[in-house]
Amino acid sequence: MSGALCIDFGTSSIRVVRRMPNFSRVVLEIGRQNKSTLDSVSIQSAIHIDTDCKYIRYGERAVSARKLSADCALYEASPKLWLGQPEKLSIPVLQGMRLSREDVLTGLLANGLAAAVRVMDIGERTLRALELRVAHPVWPAAVNSGACAALGRMLNKAKRMAFDGDWTTVTANKLKDALPTEIIWDERAGLVLEPIAAAVELLPSTDNVRRVCLLVDVGAGTTDIGLFEGVAPDSNSSVRQKLYLMGQPVSLFKAGDYLDSLVLEEFTWQKSTLSQAQLSDLRFDIRRLKETIFTVGYAQAVGARVSQNDVSSSVGANEFVLEIRASIQALINNEKSRISSYLGASVNRMDALEIVMSGGGASIPFLCEALEKPFTLGELKLPVRLIDSSNVGAPNLYGATRERLAVALGGASEQYELCQHQRPELRTIRRGSY
Secondary structure, eight states: OOOEEEEEEOSSEEEEEEEOTTSOEEEOOHHHHTTOSSBTTBEEOOEEEOTTSOEEEETHHHHHHHHHOSOOSEEESOGGGGGGOGGGTTSBSSTTOSOBHHHHHHHHHHHHHHHHHHHHTOOHHHHHHSEEEEEEOOOOHHHHHHHHHHHHHHHHHHHHHTTSSOOSEEEHHHHHHHSOSSOOOOTTOEEEEHHHHHHHHHSOOOTTEEEEEEEEEEOSSOEEEEEEEEEEOOTTOSSOOEEEEOSOOEEESOSHHHHHHHHHHHHHHHOTTOOHHHHHHHHHTHHHHHHHHHHHSEEEETTEEEEHHHHHTSHHHHHHHHHHHHHHHHHHHHTHHHHHHHHTOSSSOOOSEEEEEESTTTTOHHHHHHHTSOEEETTEEEOEEEEOOOSTTOOOOTTSOHHHHHHHHHHHSTHHHHTOSOOOOSOOOOTTOO
16 A cells, blocks of 8 residues: 545645655645646646637646636636535536536546646556545535535546646547546545544644644635544553544635635725726736735735725624634534533643634634634633644645645544544543553
8 A cells, every 4th residue: 555645625726745655744746846836735726718618727827827818718716616516516617518517627636636646756556556535625414415426526537537648738628538437436535524634733732631622724715613622642551642523523615715805895995996807807816915915914906905904894804703703602512511521620621722723814813813712611711722833743845834734734644534533431631541
Protein backbone atom coordinates (compact mmCIF):
# COMPACT_ATOMS: atom_id res chain seq x y z
CA MET A 1 0.00 0.00 0.00
CA SER A 2 1.38 3.42 -1.01
CA GLY A 3 -0.51 5.37 1.65
CA ALA A 4 -3.36 7.84 1.17
CA LEU A 5 -4.11 10.91 -0.93
CA CYS A 6 -6.57 13.56 0.29
CA ILE A 7 -7.97 16.15 -2.10
CA ASP A 8 -9.46 19.27 -0.56
CA PHE A 9 -11.85 19.98 -3.43
CA GLY A 10 -12.59 23.48 -2.22
CA THR A 11 -15.12 26.00 -3.45
CA SER A 12 -12.41 28.48 -4.41
CA SER A 13 -9.28 26.29 -4.62
CA ILE A 14 -7.96 22.72 -4.64
CA ARG A 15 -5.16 21.32 -2.46
CA VAL A 16 -3.73 17.81 -2.21
CA VAL A 17 -1.73 16.05 0.54
CA ARG A 18 -0.22 12.58 0.31
CA ARG A 19 0.39 10.28 3.27
CA MET A 20 3.44 8.13 2.63
CA PRO A 21 3.76 4.46 3.67
CA ASN A 22 5.81 5.60 6.69
CA PHE A 23 2.85 7.86 7.72
CA SER A 24 4.68 11.11 6.99
CA ARG A 25 2.66 13.63 4.99
CA VAL A 26 3.77 15.53 1.89
CA VAL A 27 1.99 18.67 0.68
CA LEU A 28 1.99 18.46 -3.13
CA GLU A 29 3.03 21.54 -5.09
CA ILE A 30 0.19 21.40 -7.58
CA GLY A 31 0.09 25.21 -7.69
CA ARG A 32 3.67 25.37 -8.89
CA GLN A 33 2.91 22.61 -11.41
CA ASN A 34 -0.01 24.59 -12.86
CA LYS A 35 1.60 28.04 -12.46
CA SER A 36 -0.98 29.22 -9.93
CA THR A 37 -0.88 32.78 -8.60
CA LEU A 38 -2.33 31.71 -5.23
CA ASP A 39 0.61 29.77 -3.78
CA SER A 40 2.72 26.73 -4.63
CA VAL A 41 0.17 24.19 -3.38
CA SER A 42 -3.18 25.60 -4.54
CA ILE A 43 -5.07 25.52 -7.83
CA GLN A 44 -8.05 27.79 -8.34
CA SER A 45 -11.40 26.05 -8.76
CA ALA A 46 -12.57 28.31 -11.58
CA ILE A 47 -14.13 27.09 -14.85
CA HIS A 48 -14.18 29.05 -18.14
CA ILE A 49 -15.97 28.08 -21.36
CA ASP A 50 -15.34 30.22 -24.42
CA THR A 51 -18.06 31.83 -26.51
CA ASP A 52 -18.25 29.05 -29.11
CA CYS A 53 -18.30 26.37 -26.37
CA LYS A 54 -15.29 24.63 -27.92
CA TYR A 55 -12.71 25.03 -25.16
CA ILE A 56 -13.00 24.48 -21.42
CA ARG A 57 -10.35 25.99 -19.16
CA TYR A 58 -9.72 25.09 -15.54
CA GLY A 59 -7.95 26.78 -12.64
CA GLU A 60 -5.41 29.45 -13.49
CA ARG A 61 -6.13 29.12 -17.22
CA ALA A 62 -9.79 29.92 -16.53
CA VAL A 63 -8.89 33.00 -14.47
CA SER A 64 -6.40 34.21 -17.08
CA ALA A 65 -8.94 33.82 -19.88
CA ARG A 66 -11.49 35.84 -17.92
CA LYS A 67 -8.91 38.57 -17.24
CA LEU A 68 -8.27 38.90 -20.97
CA SER A 69 -11.93 39.24 -21.84
CA ALA A 70 -15.31 39.23 -20.08
CA ASP A 71 -16.82 37.83 -23.27
CA CYS A 72 -17.38 34.10 -22.68
CA ALA A 73 -20.15 31.54 -22.53
CA LEU A 74 -19.48 30.69 -18.88
CA TYR A 75 -17.16 31.79 -16.11
CA GLU A 76 -17.76 30.19 -12.73
CA ALA A 77 -15.43 30.96 -9.81
CA SER A 78 -17.18 28.61 -7.34
CA PRO A 79 -18.51 25.67 -9.38
CA LYS A 80 -18.35 23.24 -6.45
CA LEU A 81 -21.53 24.90 -5.16
CA TRP A 82 -23.34 23.00 -7.93
CA LEU A 83 -23.03 19.91 -5.74
CA GLY A 84 -25.51 21.54 -3.37
CA GLN A 85 -28.17 20.93 -6.04
CA PRO A 86 -27.53 17.30 -7.03
CA GLU A 87 -30.81 17.11 -8.94
CA LYS A 88 -29.40 19.64 -11.43
CA LEU A 89 -26.02 17.98 -11.98
CA SER A 90 -27.30 16.02 -14.97
CA ILE A 91 -28.54 19.08 -16.88
CA PRO A 92 -26.34 20.53 -19.67
CA VAL A 93 -23.84 23.02 -18.32
CA LEU A 94 -24.85 25.27 -21.21
CA GLN A 95 -27.76 24.99 -23.59
CA GLY A 96 -26.78 22.89 -26.59
CA MET A 97 -23.67 21.35 -25.01
CA ARG A 98 -23.37 17.58 -24.61
CA LEU A 99 -21.67 18.02 -21.26
CA SER A 100 -23.53 18.14 -17.96
CA ARG A 101 -22.60 20.09 -14.87
CA GLU A 102 -21.28 16.89 -13.33
CA ASP A 103 -19.15 16.21 -16.42
CA VAL A 104 -17.52 19.64 -16.24
CA LEU A 105 -16.99 19.33 -12.48
CA THR A 106 -15.35 15.95 -13.04
CA GLY A 107 -12.91 17.63 -15.42
CA LEU A 108 -12.07 20.16 -12.69
CA LEU A 109 -11.37 17.37 -10.21
CA ALA A 110 -9.32 15.50 -12.84
CA ASN A 111 -7.27 18.67 -13.36
CA GLY A 112 -6.30 18.73 -9.69
CA LEU A 113 -5.62 15.00 -9.54
CA ALA A 114 -3.58 15.04 -12.78
CA ALA A 115 -1.42 17.85 -11.35
CA ALA A 116 -0.88 15.77 -8.20
CA VAL A 117 0.14 12.76 -10.29
CA ARG A 118 2.69 14.84 -12.18
CA VAL A 119 4.14 16.26 -8.96
CA MET A 120 4.43 12.77 -7.43
CA ASP A 121 5.78 11.39 -10.73
CA ILE A 122 3.87 8.12 -10.33
CA GLY A 123 2.18 5.71 -12.71
CA GLU A 124 -1.30 4.25 -12.78
CA ARG A 125 -0.32 1.23 -10.73
CA THR A 126 0.88 3.41 -7.84
CA LEU A 127 -2.21 5.62 -8.01
CA ARG A 128 -4.43 2.54 -7.84
CA ALA A 129 -2.56 1.51 -4.68
CA LEU A 130 -3.26 4.84 -2.99
CA GLU A 131 -6.32 5.27 -0.81
CA LEU A 132 -8.04 8.24 -2.43
CA ARG A 133 -10.09 10.65 -0.33
CA VAL A 134 -11.94 13.83 -1.21
CA ALA A 135 -13.28 16.31 1.33
CA HIS A 136 -16.78 17.76 1.42
CA PRO A 137 -18.91 19.91 3.75
CA VAL A 138 -21.85 18.72 5.84
CA TRP A 139 -24.58 19.05 3.25
CA PRO A 140 -28.22 19.50 4.31
CA ALA A 141 -29.99 16.18 4.88
CA ALA A 142 -32.23 16.72 1.85
CA VAL A 143 -29.26 16.75 -0.57
CA ASN A 144 -26.61 14.79 1.32
CA SER A 145 -27.08 11.37 -0.32
CA GLY A 146 -27.28 12.83 -3.83
CA ALA A 147 -24.28 15.14 -3.36
CA CYS A 148 -22.12 12.40 -1.80
CA ALA A 149 -23.04 9.93 -4.53
CA ALA A 150 -22.12 12.49 -7.21
CA LEU A 151 -18.81 13.30 -5.55
CA GLY A 152 -18.00 9.60 -5.30
CA ARG A 153 -18.72 9.13 -9.01
CA MET A 154 -16.59 12.13 -9.89
CA LEU A 155 -13.65 10.90 -7.84
CA ASN A 156 -13.69 7.46 -9.42
CA LYS A 157 -13.95 8.95 -12.92
CA ALA A 158 -11.19 11.50 -12.25
CA LYS A 159 -8.94 8.69 -11.03
CA ARG A 160 -9.17 7.06 -14.46
CA MET A 161 -8.74 10.40 -16.28
CA ALA A 162 -5.64 11.55 -14.36
CA PHE A 163 -3.27 10.04 -16.96
CA ASP A 164 -5.15 11.30 -20.04
CA GLY A 165 -2.96 14.36 -20.51
CA ASP A 166 -3.19 18.00 -19.50
CA TRP A 167 -6.58 19.14 -18.17
CA THR A 168 -5.83 22.83 -17.75
CA THR A 169 -7.31 23.52 -21.22
CA VAL A 170 -9.30 20.90 -23.11
CA THR A 171 -11.82 20.79 -25.91
CA ALA A 172 -15.38 19.89 -25.01
CA ASN A 173 -15.07 16.86 -27.30
CA LYS A 174 -11.95 15.60 -25.50
CA LEU A 175 -13.64 15.89 -22.12
CA LYS A 176 -16.72 14.08 -23.37
CA ASP A 177 -14.67 11.27 -24.88
CA ALA A 178 -12.45 10.91 -21.80
CA LEU A 179 -15.32 10.56 -19.30
CA PRO A 180 -15.64 6.85 -18.44
CA THR A 181 -19.02 5.43 -19.45
CA GLU A 182 -18.60 2.60 -16.96
CA ILE A 183 -17.27 3.36 -13.51
CA ILE A 184 -15.01 0.81 -11.86
CA TRP A 185 -15.97 1.58 -8.30
CA ASP A 186 -13.12 1.64 -5.83
CA GLU A 187 -14.45 1.11 -2.33
CA ARG A 188 -11.32 2.72 -0.92
CA ALA A 189 -12.16 5.99 -2.65
CA GLY A 190 -13.58 7.72 0.39
CA LEU A 191 -15.31 10.92 1.36
CA VAL A 192 -13.90 13.05 4.16
CA LEU A 193 -15.94 15.51 6.25
CA GLU A 194 -14.25 18.90 6.14
CA PRO A 195 -14.82 19.99 9.77
CA ILE A 196 -13.54 16.67 11.14
CA ALA A 197 -10.48 16.71 8.88
CA ALA A 198 -9.62 20.29 9.88
CA ALA A 199 -10.14 19.48 13.56
CA VAL A 200 -7.81 16.47 13.36
CA GLU A 201 -5.04 18.75 12.09
CA LEU A 202 -5.57 21.89 14.15
CA LEU A 203 -6.96 21.05 17.58
CA PRO A 204 -4.28 21.22 20.26
CA SER A 205 -3.07 18.34 22.39
CA THR A 206 -1.79 18.38 25.96
CA ASP A 207 -0.77 15.29 27.90
CA ASN A 208 -3.24 13.87 30.43
CA VAL A 209 -6.01 16.32 29.56
CA ARG A 210 -9.60 16.09 28.41
CA ARG A 211 -10.84 19.21 26.69
CA VAL A 212 -13.82 20.45 24.68
CA CYS A 213 -12.82 22.18 21.46
CA LEU A 214 -14.71 23.85 18.66
CA LEU A 215 -13.50 24.03 15.05
CA VAL A 216 -14.80 26.85 12.82
CA ASP A 217 -13.61 26.36 9.23
CA VAL A 218 -14.48 29.40 7.11
CA GLY A 219 -14.10 28.45 3.46
CA ALA A 220 -15.43 30.09 0.32
CA GLY A 221 -18.71 28.20 0.02
CA THR A 222 -19.39 26.95 3.56
CA THR A 223 -18.55 27.63 7.17
CA ASP A 224 -18.05 24.21 8.76
CA ILE A 225 -18.43 23.84 12.53
CA GLY A 226 -17.65 20.84 14.69
CA LEU A 227 -17.60 20.30 18.45
CA PHE A 228 -15.07 17.79 19.74
CA GLU A 229 -13.88 16.16 22.92
CA GLY A 230 -10.15 15.68 22.92
CA VAL A 231 -8.63 12.94 25.05
CA ALA A 232 -4.85 13.08 25.37
CA PRO A 233 -3.34 10.32 27.57
CA ASP A 234 0.10 10.79 29.11
CA SER A 235 3.32 9.00 28.22
CA ASN A 236 2.54 6.14 30.65
CA SER A 237 -0.66 5.28 28.79
CA SER A 238 -0.90 2.32 26.43
CA VAL A 239 -3.32 3.90 23.91
CA ARG A 240 -3.03 6.82 21.50
CA GLN A 241 -4.84 10.10 21.85
CA LYS A 242 -8.35 10.25 20.40
CA LEU A 243 -10.66 12.92 19.09
CA TYR A 244 -14.34 12.29 19.71
CA LEU A 245 -17.11 14.04 17.85
CA MET A 246 -19.74 15.67 20.06
CA GLY A 247 -22.94 15.79 18.02
CA GLN A 248 -23.18 16.16 14.26
CA PRO A 249 -20.97 18.80 12.56
CA VAL A 250 -22.82 21.51 10.69
CA SER A 251 -22.05 23.46 7.54
CA LEU A 252 -23.54 26.89 6.98
CA PHE A 253 -23.81 28.00 3.39
CA LYS A 254 -22.62 31.47 4.34
CA ALA A 255 -18.89 31.91 4.10
CA GLY A 256 -16.30 33.65 1.92
CA ASP A 257 -18.59 33.98 -1.09
CA TYR A 258 -21.23 35.57 1.13
CA LEU A 259 -18.68 38.08 2.41
CA ASP A 260 -17.73 38.77 -1.23
CA SER A 261 -21.33 39.80 -1.84
CA LEU A 262 -21.23 42.15 1.17
CA VAL A 263 -18.06 43.80 -0.13
CA LEU A 264 -19.65 44.11 -3.57
CA GLU A 265 -22.71 45.77 -2.04
CA GLU A 266 -20.51 48.33 -0.28
CA PHE A 267 -18.71 49.24 -3.51
CA THR A 268 -21.92 49.49 -5.54
CA TRP A 269 -23.61 51.51 -2.79
CA GLN A 270 -20.79 54.05 -2.85
CA LYS A 271 -20.62 54.06 -6.66
CA SER A 272 -24.12 53.46 -8.01
CA THR A 273 -23.37 54.67 -11.57
CA LEU A 274 -21.23 51.72 -12.65
CA SER A 275 -21.51 50.44 -16.20
CA GLN A 276 -22.19 46.75 -16.82
CA ALA A 277 -18.55 46.27 -17.84
CA GLN A 278 -17.31 47.92 -14.63
CA LEU A 279 -19.70 45.83 -12.55
CA SER A 280 -18.56 42.64 -14.28
CA ASP A 281 -14.90 43.48 -13.64
CA LEU A 282 -15.68 44.34 -10.01
CA ARG A 283 -17.38 40.98 -9.46
CA PHE A 284 -14.42 39.19 -10.99
CA ASP A 285 -11.95 40.98 -8.69
CA ILE A 286 -14.06 40.90 -5.54
CA ARG A 287 -12.17 38.10 -3.73
CA ARG A 288 -8.88 39.96 -4.00
CA LEU A 289 -10.52 43.18 -2.83
CA LYS A 290 -12.07 41.39 0.16
CA GLU A 291 -8.72 39.91 1.20
CA THR A 292 -7.12 43.35 0.88
CA ILE A 293 -9.80 44.89 3.10
CA PHE A 294 -9.31 42.33 5.88
CA THR A 295 -5.50 42.47 5.60
CA VAL A 296 -4.76 46.17 5.00
CA GLY A 297 -7.98 47.65 6.40
CA TYR A 298 -9.43 49.03 3.18
CA ALA A 299 -9.47 48.63 -0.61
CA GLN A 300 -10.04 51.02 -3.50
CA ALA A 301 -11.68 50.24 -6.84
CA VAL A 302 -13.99 51.89 -9.42
CA GLY A 303 -13.51 55.24 -7.66
CA ALA A 304 -14.78 53.97 -4.29
CA ARG A 305 -13.01 53.18 -1.01
CA VAL A 306 -14.42 50.43 1.22
CA SER A 307 -13.03 49.96 4.72
CA GLN A 308 -13.06 46.99 7.06
CA ASN A 309 -15.49 48.89 9.31
CA ASP A 310 -17.87 49.43 6.36
CA VAL A 311 -18.15 45.67 5.92
CA SER A 312 -18.15 44.59 9.58
CA SER A 313 -20.85 47.12 10.55
CA SER A 314 -23.23 46.05 7.76
CA VAL A 315 -26.49 44.20 8.41
CA GLY A 316 -25.23 41.23 6.40
CA ALA A 317 -22.05 40.89 8.48
CA ASN A 318 -24.12 40.96 11.67
CA GLU A 319 -26.38 38.22 10.29
CA PHE A 320 -23.29 36.18 9.36
CA VAL A 321 -21.93 36.36 12.92
CA LEU A 322 -25.30 35.69 14.55
CA GLU A 323 -25.91 32.59 12.42
CA ILE A 324 -22.50 31.15 13.29
CA ARG A 325 -22.96 31.85 17.00
CA ALA A 326 -26.47 30.34 16.93
CA SER A 327 -25.14 27.14 15.37
CA ILE A 328 -22.39 26.92 17.98
CA GLN A 329 -24.86 27.55 20.79
CA ALA A 330 -27.09 24.74 19.48
CA LEU A 331 -24.15 22.31 19.56
CA ILE A 332 -23.32 23.40 23.12
CA ASN A 333 -26.94 23.02 24.23
CA ASN A 334 -27.04 19.45 22.92
CA GLU A 335 -23.99 18.60 25.08
CA LYS A 336 -24.98 20.69 28.09
CA SER A 337 -24.80 17.95 30.75
CA ARG A 338 -21.44 16.63 29.59
CA ILE A 339 -19.81 20.05 29.33
CA SER A 340 -21.26 21.06 32.72
CA SER A 341 -19.71 17.99 34.32
CA TYR A 342 -16.29 18.96 32.95
CA LEU A 343 -16.62 22.52 34.29
CA GLY A 344 -17.32 21.17 37.75
CA ALA A 345 -14.88 18.26 37.71
CA SER A 346 -12.49 17.89 40.65
CA VAL A 347 -9.75 16.54 38.37
CA ASN A 348 -8.78 17.95 34.95
CA ARG A 349 -11.38 20.66 35.19
CA MET A 350 -12.28 22.39 31.94
CA ASP A 351 -12.02 26.17 32.24
CA ALA A 352 -13.08 27.32 28.75
CA LEU A 353 -14.38 26.26 25.37
CA GLU A 354 -11.34 26.29 23.09
CA ILE A 355 -12.03 27.54 19.56
CA VAL A 356 -9.72 26.99 16.60
CA MET A 357 -10.26 28.87 13.35
CA SER A 358 -9.31 27.46 9.95
CA GLY A 359 -9.88 28.05 6.24
CA GLY A 360 -9.30 31.15 4.17
CA GLY A 361 -11.46 33.22 6.52
CA ALA A 362 -9.71 32.08 9.70
CA SER A 363 -8.41 35.56 10.54
CA ILE A 364 -11.45 37.72 9.72
CA PRO A 365 -11.20 40.28 12.56
CA PHE A 366 -14.88 40.92 13.26
CA LEU A 367 -15.69 37.19 13.30
CA CYS A 368 -12.82 36.32 15.65
CA GLU A 369 -13.85 39.18 17.93
CA ALA A 370 -17.45 37.94 18.01
CA LEU A 371 -16.45 34.36 18.80
CA GLU A 372 -14.31 35.43 21.77
CA LYS A 373 -17.47 36.38 23.65
CA PRO A 374 -18.82 33.74 26.11
CA PHE A 375 -21.64 31.34 25.22
CA THR A 376 -24.37 30.24 27.62
CA LEU A 377 -24.51 26.92 29.41
CA GLY A 378 -27.88 26.88 31.10
CA GLU A 379 -27.69 29.71 33.62
CA LEU A 380 -23.90 29.81 33.43
CA LYS A 381 -21.52 31.59 31.11
CA LEU A 382 -19.17 29.37 29.13
CA PRO A 383 -15.84 31.20 28.67
CA VAL A 384 -14.08 31.02 25.30
CA ARG A 385 -10.40 30.85 24.44
CA LEU A 386 -9.25 31.26 20.84
CA ILE A 387 -6.34 28.93 20.10
CA ASP A 388 -3.45 29.91 17.85
CA SER A 389 -2.99 27.06 15.38
CA SER A 390 0.66 27.71 14.55
CA ASN A 391 2.74 25.84 12.01
CA VAL A 392 4.66 23.93 14.67
CA GLY A 393 4.88 20.26 13.69
CA ALA A 394 3.35 20.77 10.25
CA PRO A 395 5.11 19.61 7.05
CA ASN A 396 6.49 22.07 4.52
CA LEU A 397 3.51 24.21 3.45
CA TYR A 398 5.22 25.89 0.46
CA GLY A 399 3.77 29.35 1.01
CA ALA A 400 0.26 28.37 2.12
CA THR A 401 -0.98 28.67 5.69
CA ARG A 402 -1.70 25.72 7.93
CA GLU A 403 -5.29 27.00 8.33
CA ARG A 404 -5.87 26.84 4.57
CA LEU A 405 -4.29 23.39 4.33
CA ALA A 406 -5.94 21.94 7.43
CA VAL A 407 -8.61 19.94 5.58
CA ALA A 408 -6.16 18.24 3.21
CA LEU A 409 -3.61 17.63 5.98
CA GLY A 410 -6.16 16.22 8.41
CA GLY A 411 -7.94 14.15 5.78
CA ALA A 412 -4.69 12.49 4.72
CA SER A 413 -3.56 11.76 8.26
CA GLU A 414 -3.83 8.48 10.08
CA GLN A 415 -5.54 10.38 12.90
CA TYR A 416 -8.65 10.95 10.75
CA GLU A 417 -9.74 7.34 11.19
CA LEU A 418 -9.05 7.46 14.93
CA CYS A 419 -11.73 10.11 15.56
CA GLN A 420 -14.44 7.83 14.16
CA HIS A 421 -15.02 6.15 17.52
CA GLN A 422 -17.84 6.00 19.99
CA ARG A 423 -17.34 8.59 22.69
CA PRO A 424 -16.16 7.15 26.01
CA GLU A 425 -18.19 7.19 29.20
CA LEU A 426 -17.63 10.05 31.61
CA ARG A 427 -14.57 9.47 33.76
CA THR A 428 -11.60 11.38 35.08
CA ILE A 429 -8.15 10.96 33.60
CA ARG A 430 -5.32 10.28 36.02
CA ARG A 431 -1.67 9.67 35.27
CA GLY A 432 -1.18 6.19 33.84
CA SER A 433 -4.91 5.51 33.95
CA TYR A 434 -5.12 4.24 30.33
